[in-house]
Amino acid sequence: MTAPRARAARTAHALDLDPERVGNDLAALVLTVVELLRQLMERQAVRRFDEGTLSAEQEDRLGTALMLLDERMDDLCAQHGLSRSDLNLDLGPLGPLLADPDPRGW
Numbered sequence: 001m002t003a004p005r006a007r008a009a010r011t012a013h014a015l016d017l018d019p020e021r022v023g024n025d026l027a028a029l030v031l032t033v034v035e036l037l038r039q040l041m042e043r044q045a046v047r048r049f050d051e052g053t054l055s056a057e058q059e060d061r062l063g064t065a066l067m068l069l070d071e072r073m074d075d076l077c078a079q080h081g082l083s084r085s086d087l088n089l090d091l092g093p094l095g096p097l098l099a100d101p102d103p104r105g106w
Contacts, residue, residue, distance in 0.1 A: 027082075028080065031073070031077060031082065032087040032097070032098075034073065036097065036098060038069055038070070038073060039098060039099060041066065041069075042066055045063075048062075
């Protein structure tokens with residue numbers, strides 16, 4: 001067996017894919033991306049609040065939208081048996097993907 005084939009064979013055995021968990025794993029990955037985008041939008045909103053570039057109406061609408069998105073993330077995580085901390089990926093030497101996946105500690 002050549003070196004690349006041997007490596008591929010070892011990798012195939014190491015994956016140990018469980019068909020029952022594939023759906024939940026995919027949901028966790030999608031929710032991780034959504035949580036990352038939610039956090040980025042929240043940081044951008046805070047920056048705009050601090051700079052004073054939003055009208056009072058825009059601040060209210062943005063605050064409400066972010067609050068509803070946060071609640072929806074809680075619902076989706078609960079629906080799939082996940083916590084926000086489950087969504088945080090360890091990027092090795094770069095550290096965790098998410099700044100604070102669950103600031104409330106839930």
